[in-house]
Amino acid sequence: MSNLDQAMGQCSIVECITNQNHNPGTFPDDEHVLSNAQMQTAQSVIAAWPGYEPTQLLELDVVANACGVKSVLYKDESTRFGLQSFKALGGAYAIADVLNSFVSKGGKPEDFTAATATDGNHGRSVAWGAQQAGCNAKIYIHAHVSTAREDAMKAYGADVIRVDGNYEASLAACKSDAEKHGWQLVSDTSWDGYLDVPRQVLAGYSIISAEVMDQMGEQRPTHAFLPVGVGGLASGIVGPFWDDMGSNMCKAISVESAMSACFLESIRNDRPTLVDIAEETMMAGLSCGEISSLAWDMLRPTLSHCLSITDDGVAPLMQAFANGQLTTDSTKIEAGECSTSGLAALIAATSDPAFKDQLGLDENAIVLLIGTEGATDPALYSDITGINL
Ligand SMILES: Cc1ncc(COP(=O)(O)O)c(C=O)c1O
Known part of the structure; x- marks a missing residue:
């Protein structure tokens, strides 16, 4: 059995809720949250750093076939400035x-x-x-x-x-x-x-979705699975999408570990809600119990759904990425623990008719996944994949 087949039997969603406040409207372009000017300044400063190159947007055609969607695009941040993560x-x-x-x-x-x-x-x-x-x-x-x-x-x-x-x-x-x-x-x-410095962090992340839109030409994703720890990454990605697509924004779906699902709880309660982390997920970057207040302002109107997953897909999916099982041309992809989260959510959602329907994941869906890290913990990476980098 391939690692992908194994993952298809193991990935599981713990909860998936629909955001009752989903109502993107026009991008507010607010300098107290995140503005176009702040995003554009960050993008041009970063693009001028030595070694800058847009990261690859890979097409996981084997996954698209297996999940019954039109396409699955994977933004691979494992090569970002040699630091192996976004x-x-x-x-x-x-x-x-x-x-x-x-x-x-x-x-x-x-x-x-x-x-x-x-x-x-x-x-x-x-x-x-x-x-x-x-x-x-x-x-x-x-x-x-x-x-x-x-x-x-x-x-x-x-x-x-x-x-x-x-x-x-x-x-x-x-x-x-x-x-x-x-x-x-x-x-x-x-x-x-304390907002000014973290706002610049979000502005820096915004280059990811600006690159995605460049790479997609006229096309746009219909669904974006966004890994969430404190919500900074998801907010930085949502910024350019919201500005570009406005009220027609793609479905933005937060993906958290069920052990630290603070955004899901906050959306459910319609107020920032602290979560006590009793056990650490393998997806270390997602292990945060409290959301960022800027992220709340960005994501409360724009997230269509929030879901939480178990760790069961992490190891088989890291192996499937590493072994080139996700594309027909067998592209080997260095994906760390957090990079499996969106794919695990997609696999689990499309194998359950109720979730599939709730998220509208049909044959027309163009799904964006964010590969947020490569082998940022090389010892763990080699334990799981058998590959020594
Ligand atoms: C690899 C990786 N993915 C995703 C995230 C989540 O990002 P955020 O905390 O901004 O939501 C983190 C955060 O540390 C991370 O390190």
């Missing part, structure tokens, strides 16, 4: 932006310290961005972040501080130390009173 776009761009204003007021980059809490990938982007910009980075990680991820951040010269507990505990420690020492918090999540 996160390369957000933290590094936000650092460049805040450091610019620090230097324009007479400060020196070496006197500037950026601090953040992370599950791994955002910290790597901040560490890389700080190294590029010549400033310092303090990265707070929680008890469950692997040593491979810790080492990847240290390799860019960052100080890495490990804190007992979960992501929320590392964020609390980071906030308090940053205040004590006068460090600039460069977080990928936002809250009341």
